[in-house]
Amino acid sequence: RLLRTLWRGERLEAGRHTRQWDLRQDDGQIASAAEVSVRVVHHDVRYVWQGVVGNSTATAGTVPQRSYQPPASLAADGDQLHIALGYNEAQSSLSGLRTGEPQRAHSAVKHTDPFTGIGLVASDGQTLYLAQTGGISKAGFVFARRLSDGQMLNFAQGQALCLNVWAGTQRCYPDQTYPSVMAHRAEGEALPTGLAVQRQGRLLAVAYAAEQRVRIYDKLSGALLADWRAPLASAGRNQLAMGADGDLWITGENEVLRYTDLAGTPREVGRISGLDQPLALAADPADAQRLWVAEGGAAQWVRRFDLRTGQADRSLGRRGGLLGQAAAAPDRLCFTAAAGAAQSALAVDGQGHVWVADTCNNRLQRFTPEGTVAASVAWLPASYTAAVDTAQPQRVFANFLEFEVSAEPAAEGRPAWRLLRNWLPALPAALRDEHAANLQWGGFTAVHTLANGRSYAQMNVKGVAWVVELGSDGRIRPVQALQPASATRTAEVMQANGDLHWAVDEGSLQQVMRRRLTGFDSDGLPRWATTATVLASLPRDSGAPFHRMGTYTGVMGPRWPLTETGLLISFDPGVTGNEGFHLGAARTDSSTWAWQASPSGPLDGKGSFQTRASDANIHYGGNVAMVSGRQVVYGYHGEFYTDLGNGRIGQANQFMHFLDNGLFVGQFGQPSTQGDGQPVPGLSGNAFSPWLVRHAGRSYLYHNDESSWGGVHRWELQGVDDIGELRASGVRGTQIELR
Known part of the structure; x- marks a missing residue:
């Protein structure tokens, strides 16, 4: 057995080296053995x-996409995709990328508070609106940053908010200082489940599924303009989308509904029924008669609806996704999230391509309107x-x-990998x-x-x-x-x-x-x-x-x-x-x-x-x-x-x-x-x-x-x-x- 270690992790030059043994063992006791063997291990290990495996953006010298949770919400402005990451444990909860360089993380604006959870984003092309949906802070609110310079927008009827003060003082931590927010909800009240903003008009909508209500705000002043009841799906996020004409779409249990006159007397002016667990919406910014819907349940795909006919005219992904088998493919989507919930997010970029949060495959898929996968951005939460x-x-x-x-690294020294299977949809109920x-x-x-x-x-x-x-x-x-x-x-x-x-x-x-x-x-x-x-x-x-x-x-x-x-x-x-x-x-x-x-x-x-x-x-x-x-x-x-x-x-x-x-x-x-x-x-x-x-x-x-x-x-x-x-x-x- 091993008695005493004389050298441990020492780098020695070539030549003669001597060690004295004091006859003690490593535990300090005197060794009783009369005859001993000595071994010297030498190497240049x-x-x-x-x-890493599973992150397509992880390149030496750059900051990769990384998050504690899967992407929570998406918004697009031309060639810029905004990615809300939810609570991101001491890291920013906002990321992004440019569509021309999708494998490189790029945020249009910076958000430095690591204790919030930005769970919803929406953009009107000038300003990015962000909703806090639960991090270490459990309050809910909406704030905004100008895309031109990243500065926070001041709402004339907003309120200042401090989430954390220096111990023993009234001084707020800079990262937890919000000079102006709207839609503030105290801890314990319902948190936002949908966020949408008009690109041409002045309205911003916030959904609260737990209360079955939609609140309409002036996006510039922060004033509350309307508060009305809506048949929102009881569980979900990304429940709102604003059409190019300013109408608002919401997700119900197995349907989506269209409302107009949002700040006055809201009226339902359209409905698409027979959907399988609608999870997320995205309106085409260039066409008020097109709406994309991500469906969970047995569907696990995304469809585009022509609002003039109420019928789907495009689909992204194979219907059923990975249900019943494990073989992965770019067009086999999976929206299963934590605790048995379902989750996705959608955005339409400046080229008309649709970004889909392929949640349980841990990737963002960029589809052409015809259904071809044009880019895949993968990382593991x-x-x-x-x-x-x-x-x-x-x-x-x-x-x-x-x-x-x-076994062989790729040319740049990184591991060469591909997603082969996703066993989660194949998991029987007894093992869930x-x-x-x-x-x-x-x-x-x-x-x-x-x-x-x-x-x-x-x-x-x-x-x-x-x-x-x-x-x-x-x-x-x-x-x-x-x-x-x-x-x-x-x-x-x-x-x-x-x-x-x-x-x-x-x-x-x-x-x-x-x-x-x-x-x-x-x-x-x-x-x-x-x-x-x-x-x-x-x-x-x-x-x-x-x-x-x-x-x-x-x-x-x-x-x-x-x-x-x-x-x-x-x-x-x-x-x-x-x-x-x-x-x-x-x-x-x-x-x-x-x-x-x-x-x-x-x-x-x-x-x-x-x-x-x-x-x-x-x-x-x-x-x-x-x-x-x-x-x-x-x-x-x-x-x-x-x-x-x-x-x-x-x-x-x-x-x-x-x-x-x-x-x-x-x-x-x-x-x-x-x-x-x-x-x-x-x-x-x-x-x-x-x-x-x-x-x-x-x-x-x-x-x-x-x-x-x-x-x-x-x-x-x-x-x-x-x-x-x-x-x-x-x-x-x-x-x-x-x-």
Whole structure:
């Protein structure tokens, strides 16, 4: 077993080097062994961040499209598309792009308040109107910025608003200062669900679905002109569109309605019925007789209606979208959003092309009026769940999205990828919960193609882990619920070979258990042994790297992986209760540690594990340990850690690389505490779904991202095949020479 680490992460010049051993072990105890072996690992491993999968705008040297949630609302002015992002967690909730350069983010105006949630946008070509629909601030209001200079518009009958003051003062934070707003609603009152403005006239409309009301304002003075009842759909957003003639369209439950004389006695002058869950509207700014409607339900497409006949004369996307199967295509739309809701947004640009928020495919699609996809702008919202098929590593997953990723980078060094499947619409009702969406916590936590050539995934449903089959027909089939964690055991986790591993505390030992995959039934479903066996018994000594029950590990429990040399890897990701070692290994069927590594201490670039003993602010430390061959890597996302070099608090975003003999190889990652807040290469947040794989002779680490780069990150571990090892043996107290 490993007694003492003499060198750790030191770069040495060529030549002779000497180390003295004081006969103590790494834990400070005197070593009893008379004869010892010495190993020196030498290498030139480099960790190269290549970019992200799933974000078409992520190019080195630019700020990509990125958001905590999918796009909430769209508006267009000629070649400029305005994108409302809702609450964007410490980032601007407004973005945009130019239609001639769609893969480059470009906002026509800046909005710097990171605590609001801009959920609705509308433009009259001179001014951009924005509705706050809920961020950290729960008040609702509308404000406006001139497109010419980005300055806020002052409404003669508006009101000043301060959302946040300096502690102990009456002075408002500049970013939370709004000199003039209209349609203010206090916290607890209904929030806006629709926003539309006349391009030629003076009227602005705000919808409130919870109250079934539309309010009409003077767009220049902010004066309330009318307040009338309307049969709005009870749930939704983007419920309004203003026609080129100044008439207002609203979404009802299965219909859209047209109103005129908005500030006087509003009259219904048109209705399109028989729609399937209308979700969003867009009027053609050049043609008052055309209206685009996005439909959810069984339709999952966009149709254009000729208002003279009331009939659809164009459609964008295939009817049904992805319903019933998973194969992705540019014209297969999907409007499923979080918590089972449906959501989309539409805008018509200066060329008459229609922008569609393809919500659960996590992309904006630009359609020609004839239905051809002219551009696709993709990025992932905050995603905590990522996976890579260990047997087919070209399959990379973010939530329920499956990407095909080439082992070879693209010409510019970025990962080469394409959206292959979207498994969300194929999810049966029994496997749906509030997280069943392509963002945040939903999706597959592990994917493995097993010996029968079929693919199986692990996913969480209402707090229970399930094994499901990802069928070749594009359907998902439940296989078996796994045993959950408790106060004395970790949750079952499926391994790359199909075995199930977990651990149980029994007195002074932590027993790591295994249920072997014994085969498959006549339907191809996995079958596991009914009796579990002990893989290894880990001593629960003070300072040892066994798992402390209840410690946060991200989206799945400890993985308990085995190296190719038969070592079981144990990892303690907690920041309290252990000031010893955090990574260890034991041989199968043994009851002793083969080695213990990653000592507690400030992050030093040498694999140390920062705990609350040196950092009172840190909330979460590590997440999971993974293996590939002899390589062992664990993630240390370090939320609210203190950068002891500059005192700033943020996320550590580090990965610690060891060999299966316990010797340190390297540390990599980009902390959020260094830089100016822009997404420097490698920056991420809450990256607690990492996967280490081999793909066509290359070693890659993939991990999720909260919203720094809007995609699944890929790091290449270059040079791992050239790691060398020198060995020699001798009696302690003598000189041992390695060459």
